[in-house]
Amino acid sequence: MIKVKLINKSNNSAPEFATEGAAGVDLKAFLEESVVIKPFERVVIPTGLYIELPQGTEAQIRPRSGLAAKYGITVLNSPGTIDCDYRGEIKVVLINLSNDEFVVNSGDRICQMVIHKFERFEWYFSEQLGDTTRGNGGFGHTGI
Secondary structure, eight states, rough: OOOOOOEEEESSOOOOSSSOOOOSOOOOOOOOOOOOOOOOOEEEOOOOOOEOTTTTTEEEEEEEEHHHHHHOOETTTTSEEEOOOOOSSOEEEEEESSSSSSSEEEEEEEEEEEEEOOOOOOOOSSSOOOSSTTTTTTTTHHHH
């Protein structure tokens, strides 16, 4: 199990897994006053959380499906990456992709955070790449 050190400067409870099978935890807004996100506007929402991840891990910030489906609210740089050497407050860039204003209140669940292990890599240069059936088939090459 990955252990993550947490400083919680918010009035909110520590993030928890909602179900036994949940891959991530919901993060909550930590605001002095409500924030209105106008249509097609982006805002940075603080969480009051600070983490220390173990070396070789990253946190990914992802949209909440309910906010996206019901209200058009999503994480703009999705997934957002929190590197293991970052020590600042976790803040979330939300965007309103609907035609209606959306209000974020302190304590609202605004995104999910998933922790992943990763491996560093190194480059080596070559004049060609190996052949595959797909080759250089890009966006939509297999059809709809």
